[in-house]
Structure formats: C-alpha cells, structure tokens
Amino acid sequence: MTVTPSTDTRRAGRILYGAGVVLLCAWVLGPIYLLVVNTLSSPETVNTFPKPLIPEFDTGSLRFFLEFAGMLSALKNSVLVAGLTMILSILIGAPAGYALSRFDFRGKQAFRMLILLTRAFPLPLLALPLAVMFIRTGLDDTILGLALVHTTLAVPFSVLITYSLFSGIPLELEEAAWTLGCTRVSAFVRVVLPLILPGITASAIFAFVISWNEVFAAAVLTIENRTLTAFLLQNLDTSPLHLKFAGGFILVVPALIFIFAVRKYLFAMWGIANR
Amino acid sequence: MAEIQIRNVAKQFGSYTALRDINLTIADQEFMVLLGASGCGKTTLLRIIAGLETATTGEVWIGGRRVDHLPPRDRGIAMVFQNYAVFPHLTVFENIGFGLRMRRMAETELRQRVERVAELMHIEQLLKRYSGELSGGQRQRVAVARALAMEPDVILMDEPLSNLDALLRLEMRTELKGVLAESRTTAIYVTHDQVEAMSLADRISVMHQGRIVQAASPIEVYRNPATEFVGGFIGNPPMNFLPARPLGEGRWQVAGLVVDGPRLDKPLHFAIRPEDLRPAENGLQARVRVVEPLGAHVLVTCDVDGAMLRAVLDSDISLNPGDRLTLAPQPDRIRWFDPETTRAVH
Numbered sequence: 001m002t003v004t005p006s007t008d009t010r011r012a013g014r015i016l017y018g019a020g021v022v023l024l025c026a027w028v029l030g031p032i033y034l035l036v037v038n039t040l041s042s043p044e045t046v047n048t049f050p051k052p053l054i055p056e057f058d059t060g061s062l063r064f065f066l067e068f069a070g071m072l073s074a075l076k077n078s079v080l081v082a083g084l085t086m087i088l089s090i091l092i093g094a095p096a097g098y099a100l101s102r103f104d105f106r107g108k109q110a111f112r113m114l115i116l117l118t119r120a121f122p123l124p125l126l127a128l129p130l131a132v133m134f135i136r137t138g139l140d141d142t143i144l145g146l147a148l149v150h151t152t153l154a155v156p157f158s159v160l161i162t163y164s165l166f167s168g169i170p171l172e173l174e175e176a177a178w179t180l181g182c183t184r185v186s187a188f189v190r191v192v193l194p195l196i197l198p199g200i201t202a203s204a205i206f207a208f209v210i211s212w213n214e215v216f217a218a219a220v221l222t223i224e225n226r227t228l229t230a231f232l233l234q235n236l237d238t239s240p241l242h243l244k245f246a247g248g249f250i251l252v253v254p255a256l257i258f259i260f261a262v263r264k265y266l267f268a269m270w271g272i273a274n275r
Numbered sequence: 276m277a278e279i280q281i282r283n284v285a286k287q288f289g290s291y292t293a294l295r296d297i298n299l300t301i302a303d304q305e306f307m308v309l310l311g312a313s314g315c316g317k318t319t320l321l322r323i324i325a326g327l328e329t330a331t332t333g334e335v336w337i338g339g340r341r342v343d344h345l346p347p348r349d350r351g352i353a354m355v356f357q358n359y360a361v362f363p364h365l366t367v368f369e370n371i372g373f374g375l376r377m378r379r380m381a382e383t384e385l386r387q388r389v390e391r392v393a394e395l396m397h398i399e400q401l402l403k404r405y406s407g408e409l410s411g412g413q414r415q416r417v418a419v420a421r422a423l424a425m426e427p428d429v430i431l432m433d434e435p436l437s438n439l440d441a442l443l444r445l446e447m448r449t450e451l452k453g454v455l456a457e458s459r460t461t462a463i464y465v466t467h468d469q470v471e472a473m474s475l476a477d478r479i480s481v482m483h484q485g486r487i488v489q490a491a492s493p494i495e496v497y498r499n500p501a502t503e504f505v506g507g508f509i510g511n512p513p514m515n516f517l518p519a520r521p522l523g524e525g526r527w528q529v530a531g532l533v534v535d536g537p538r539l540d541k542p543l544h545f546a547i548r549p550e551d552l553r554p555a556e557n558g559l560q561a562r563v564r565v566v567e568p569l570g571a572h573v574l575v576t577c578d579v580d581g582a583m584l585r586a587v588l589d590s591d592i593s594l595n596p597g598d599r600l601t602l603a604p605q606p607d608r609i610r611w612f613d614p615e616t617t618r619a620v621h
Contacts, residue, residue, distance in 0.1 A: 191364075
C-alpha cells in the first residue's frame with residue numbers, strides 16, 4: 001500500500017487543525033473548569049493538589065457570598081446599570097445602524113471609522129477627567145452616570161450589529177410596504193422591526209454583558225453604589241482563595257450564558273455569517 | 276380613469292444622466308411595456324412613477340392629478356417587485372391583505388377580497404403558509420395578488436418574471452395578461468426580454484441611453500423600427516443592415532443587387548429582417564458561413580460583400596458552410612436608415 005504525498009500532507013494538516021482546536025478549547029475551557037470545580041469545593045480541597053476529577057458540590061462558598069453584606073445591593077446595582085446601558089445603547093445604536101445601512105451621506109465611511117475609534121482610547125486615560133466632570137455635574141456614584149459610561153462602551157457594538165441586521169433586510173420589502181400604504185415609520189414598525197427583533201434582542205443582551213463585565217469605570221466612578229464587579233474587586237483582594245473562586249464564578253457564569261444565547265448574532269456582526 | 280402622463284422627466288445620479296427629457300402618455304387601461312437593455316433607465320422611470328425615486332426635473336400625472344410630490348402610498352399605484360418582496364414574517368393571507376389593513380378595511384370585506392384575489396391567482400390553498408415555504412413561482416403569484424388586492428389605478432411591474440425558469444415564465448406571462456386585461460387596470464411593465472414585451476404589450480416603449488426611442492404597438496415596433504438600435508434590439512436574430520449606394524432616381528445598389536428606395540442622394544443603410552429573405556434566382560450573392568438548425572427553421576449566417584447577413588429559411592433547404600446562395604429580400608419589408616442619425620428614412 002502506498003501513501004501519496006498529497007494525502008500525507010492533508011493528514012498532517014488535519015492533525016495540525018485538530019491540535020489547534022483542542023489547544024484553543026483548552027485555553028478557554030481549562031480556567032472555566034478550574035473555576036467551577038473550585039467554586040463547588042470545600043475550602044480545604046481548594047488548597048490541595050491534585051484536584052478530584054469530580055467536584056464535591058459543596059455550596060458553602062457560594063452561600064457565604066449570598067449572605068455577604070452589600071452583596072445583594074451590588075447585584076441589584078449591576079442589573080440596573082446593565083439594564084439601563086442596554087436600553088440606552090439600543091435607543092442610540094439602532095437608529096445609527098439603520099442610517100448607515102439605508103442612507104448614503106457624506107462622511108459615511110469616516111463615521112463608521114469614528115464609531116470604532118471610540119474604543120481606541122483606553123478607559124484609564126479617560127477615567128480621571130470623567131470622574132472630575134461627574135463630580136461637578138453630580139453624576140458621580142450614581143447608576144445613571146455609570147450607565148452613561150457603559151453606554152459609550154457598548155454603542156459601537158450595537159451600531160455595528162444593527163447595521164449588519166438592517167443590511168440583511170432587502171430595501172424592496174420596505175419599498176413594497178410604502179407602495180401598500182405605509183409611511184416610512186409605519187413600514188419600519190410593521191415590516192422591518194418584526195424581522196430584526198431577535199437580532200435587536202441579541203444586540204441588547206450583548207450591551208448588557210459589556211456593562212456587566214466592566215470593572216474599571218465601575219470601580220473609579222462609584223463608591224457607595226458599587227456594581228458587582230467593582231464590589232468583588234474591592235473585597236476579593238483580601239479574601240481567602242476559595243472565596244475568590246466563588247466570586248469569579250458568580251461574575252463569569254451569567255455573562256457566559258448570555259453570550260452563548262446570542263452567539264449567532266455576534267458572528268453576524270463580524271460578517272462571518274448573516275443568517 | 277387613470278391616464279398616466281410623464282412630462283419632461285429627467286433624472287441625474289450625480290454626474291450620471293439616467294433619464295433625459297422623457298415624455299410619455301399611457302392611456303387608461305393600456306398595457307405599456309418599457310423595454311430596453313440593462314442600464315437604459317427603464318427601472319428608474321418606473322420608480323419615478325411609483326414615487327420610490329424623485330425626478331430631477333419634470334412632472335408625473337396619474338388620472339389627471341399631479342403626483343410627483345406625493346409619497347408612493349398616495350399615488351393610487353401598486354407595484355410588483357423583481358424579487359417579489361413578499362414579507363417573510365407574514366402568512367400569504369396577511370401579505371395579500373397588508374395594504375387593505377393599512378386602509379383599515381373591515382375584516383369580513385378584507386377576507387372576501389383576499390380570498391377572491393387568491394383564487395384569481397390560484398393560490399387559495401397557500402393562504403396559511405409563509406413565504407419561506409413557497410416556491411419562486413408561488414411567491415410571484417403572491418406578489419401579484421397583493422398588488423391586485425389594492426385595486427389600484429395603476430399597476431407597476433419591475434421585471435416580475437425574470438427570476439422564474441423558462442417554462443414557468445411562459446405560463447405566468449399568459450396568466451398575467453389574462454388577469455390584467457380582466458382587472459382593467461393601467462399597467463406599466465419593465466422588461467429587457469423582447470419576447471415578453473411583444474406578447475404582453477398594447478404598446479412598447481423602447482428605451483436606449485435614458486431616452487424613449489420609439490413608443491408604438493408591438494407590430495409597428497417590429498416592422499417599422501424608428502432607429503437602427505430598435506431594429507437590432509427587437510427580433511431574434513436581429514435585423515440585417517447593409518450599406519447602400521445611391522444610383523439616382525430612387526435606385527439603390529446593395530451589394531450586387533439593385534433595389535428601389537427613397538429618393539435621396541447620400542449613402543444609406545438597407546435593412547431587412549432575417550425571415551424576409553428567400554432563396555431566389557435574383558438577389559444578394561451570399562456565401563454561407565454557419566448553418567444552425569432551429570427545428571421549424573434554419574438560421575443561416577452568410578457573408579455578403581464582406582458584411583454579415585443572417586437569414587431564417589425553411590428547414591427543408593440543405594446547406595453547408597462554403598455554399599453559394601442567392602437571397603432575395605421581400606420588397607415591401609425593406610427599410611432604410613440614415614447612417615449619420617441612425618434614424619429610419621422613408
């Protein structure tokens with residue numbers, strides 16, 4: 001039996017590809033696995049090595065967190081800020097996405113670049129002037145203030161996601177609605193909105209997650225009304241190892257679930273697939 | 276009553292001129308086809324009538340009312356799009372009833388109207404389906420039904436059959452003609468397919484480079500093309516053109532043949548349709564280049580004095596490339612064109 005060089009290279013390529021996939025999965029799943037195992041272990045097991053393959057399902061660390069003073073109010077703040085960010089970024093982002101997709105205007109390309117550029121400035125650079133400005137306007141340490149900052153972080157994504165969603169809807173559908181008696185607004189409400197609603201929801205959830213995960217602005221701009229991330233960052237530093245794991249778990253899991261739910265639309269945003 | 280008048284309409288896209296000074300009147304209940312190659316401005320003209328595009332200059336009148344400042348919904352039109360534009364989130368029933376709902380028509384009346392139109396287009400069994408569950412031909416039927424349900428003064432169609440396969444297109448063409456004749460609606464139909472245009476139209480407007488070069492009945496456009504472009508664009512295979520030299524007194528030298536023509540004293544183009552040539556004793560001396568059997572006929576491409584000539588002959592003739600052939604033009608079918616203006620000369 002002879003093996004031609006081409007099948008040989010193809011097999012080598014497949015092995016390399018497989019190895020790459022395994023490596024990338026391990027890179028992402030490894031830490032998550034350790035996080036889950038350690039969260040569900042008793043404090044003693046966390047500090048031992050090697051770990052048991054199956055966790056013990058000791059919920060002691062998690063229960064400790066739920067009873068921890070300030071924890072619930074921080075959770076509430078996080079949800080409020082993220083919810084507000086979600087609403088604001090869709091209200092601002094979706095019309096911008098519609099305009100980019102449907103109209104030709106001077107400076108359209110530059111506008112698209114500028115949207116991305118808002119992410120080019122590192123937040124630490126902006127934090128001090130922002131904090132000063134917020135204190136002057138009384139927005140410091142408020143949920144609205146933080147939501148505004150998070151909205152600026154989330155808007156570029158919501159513009160790009162909705163732009164791609166609107167572009168996926170043929171203009172002819174809107175035109176057909178206009179000839180059938182619709183105004184621009186009623187055509188949007190009756191035809192475009194039902195078609196992009198799932199995508200808008202996904203874009204909203206993504207904005208929610210961006211806000212949920214954000215820690216720097218939250219830590220700088222709030223003192224009393226901390227969000228969960230800022231609260232945990234402040235407290236976990238001095239906590240024992242098993243509590244650090246449990247805290248990380250509480251932060252990571254909701255975000256993971258949300259992102260998983262909307263993965264289809266995030267791919268669409270990057271132009272990998274449109275359906 | 277919905278007569279359409281287009282007065283001095285022109286359209287610029289930046290520095291590109293899509294339409295130049297269009298003047299056209301379409302009679303009430305007339306079926307007008309806008310025919311032309313892609314990029315000739317026919318779709319732009321249709322969209323200007325629909326109100327989806329604004330003319331740079333000029334006026335559009337529908338049923339004695341100036342409409343060019345009105346949005347599409349106030350023009351009394353309905354449109355069938357090339358890609359059907361059937362709303363994917365609504366059932367066939369809701370698609371057909373969409374425009375009626377916008378008019379807040381009473382539910383029972385709406386239901387009756389939708390069912391009647393669906394029956395007319397033979398889609399009554401599809402009313403509960405979504406467009407994703409329909410074939411291309413069925414979607415097309417829904418799109419036409421949706422337009423008919425509006426009972427518009429004018430129905431506008433933008434290449435509605437171009438996405439269907441050949442057999443279905445033929446079937447839909449016949450059906451469309453019947454349905455529209457019955458609805459007594461004024462219709463404007465855009466196509467690049469000359470066979471479609473010939474078979475559907477009461478009148479054809481042939482467009483070329485943003486102008487209407489001829490607006491006349493299909494037979495008139497076919498028999499008496501206004502310009503060389505029309506003669507070459509309509510008819511398959513297209514009209515033949517040969518240079519002709521004046522001999523004086525209305526006599527013309529065309530290759531080896533002398534024929535009667537207009538009394539002019541400058542070179543013209545002699546034109547003849549391929550099917551108006553017959554093998555004969557006296558005629559144009561031709562050398563056969565290619566022979567293509569078409570079933571009932573045979574298409575012969577030959578060489579006459581260095582120019583190309585196509586003839587559609589009866590298929591019982593036996594020819595081979597290289598053969599010599601004498602072809603006589605039918606005298607009353609000969610047309611003449613001025614090579615400078617490309618316009619017909621009588």
